[in-house]
Amino acid sequence: MRNIWAICKKEIQTYFTSPIAYVVITVFLVLVGFFFYSLIWWFNSQSLQMAQNPYYFQQLNINQMVFSPLFHNISIILLLVIPLLSMRLLAEEKKIKTEELLFTSPLSINQIILGKYSAALVVLLTMLVLTWIPVLFTFIYGNPELPPLLNGYLGLFLVGASFMAIGLFFSSVTENQIVAAMLTFGALLLFWVLNWAAYSATGFWRDVLNYLSFFQHFDDMTRGILDTSDLVYYLSVIFLGLFLTHAVIQSRRWR
């Protein structure tokens, strides 16, 4: 545990002593702010129109109309920025040869992987927590429901954590950060749109493709549905990412 914490601390420090984390977080927040603003603006104009009709007015739901699409937008931004946060994790250690220090210290491969992964999750969490600033205003001027909102955030966190695990894996296969980022981005996008292929598939394959798609599982969560199969899906992706990373590191040493 102490070893994991040592690695984690060092990684967090590296994120925040280089400009990467600041730039990524800033761009992320600007984009989230923009999406939030347009959704709220749209919601406002809808409310004004509906104000004439008490029945429709009752139907207006800020969770459905603002937060659900907002979470979708945020997840797309995560798809774009997470490869940039994960590319460094292992590729750089290889490039500047510091992995020789890590692997000749009394650390296990698992400790190194978990240390780095948890640091990346801290950055992800920081990003998500900061998006609460605009969200808090909706509590002042409106009455959104908290549970579906938290559920959506849990979904975002799980999606981001899955992306990060896949990014960590691609960072372990190369010493070039750009290559790692590009491979991660390609893989994430492919997984995201896997359900498109499901439209033309039938029966068993349709279910498989739908199940594998990031989108399908995330959609439930933004709408406030917490299904164990979604949780299992994300946790399996995270586990698979970390497991493959371990396998790559292990095999590279034995070759």
Added chain:
Amino acid sequence: MIEVEHLTKKYGDLVAIKDLSFKVDKGKIWGFLGPNAAGKTTTMRILTGYLPATDGQARVAGFDVFEEPDKVKRLIGYLPEVVPLYPEMTVQGYLKFVAEIKGIPSAEIKKAIDRVIERVGLAPVRSRLIRNISRGYRQRVGLAQALIHDPEVLILDEPTIGLDPAQIIEIRQLIRSFKGERTIILSTHILAEVTQTCDGVVIINEGQLMASGSLDELTASLLDTDGVFLKLRQKSPEVTTLLQNLPHVSGVHEENGGWRVEWPTGYDLRDDITRLVVEKNLGLEEMRPLAMNIEDLYLKVISGGGIRK
């Protein structure tokens, strides 16, 4: 302290080291000598647990490197050829990180950092970013990193590479100061480094052991002739004949305005030569023993198949 037996490492079809065996006793400094790509770095990486070997055994302080890697890693301080530094950290921050991953108890970390900073002379740069310090200081940070957990064994891969002459001397002095308290293996292709810092040497070429032993042993066993270099006021060619006629002399060569007089090991003709010089009034200017130096040794071993001990 360090025992290597029949160690073999293959990268695919490429054989990096082949059936390597040697031993280093506690408290000694051994030089690891060989041309580039001879397998020095590979051997060191195996000893430090960075790479697994294809075959063979390596033990450090009685622990098998492959079976108890964590125990071995705690005993070894390793300075790789490319010093593993994080440029965006401060010297102090970096040493703290290394102390943590080497498993030093939190309460002792500060003391350990102060001790190595003092020992390798990093005080002037301790709070600067590693990115901004000179090559010489970086090398010292590398040494500090290897020393922080007070290891019994130090493995240094080309510790003086890329340094200026003054820095080389400083680093060598530092390494020599560990003599007796730690067992050290250092690799180098600077021959003078071996004579100046090491007790013994392992010479490898193309992954194979060419020779190993203490410097004295090796020179003695490789040297079948002994001799002196002689400089006289009398330069006449008869001198050569006079010297050749001395009993047991195996060769006399004129060089550098003097003579090289050689005889088989086991004899000592210095008294006879002195007597001759005095009797014939040849005027002695200089007489010094022809010790075989490390360069002769190295070239002989690398080119001539070497000896096994």
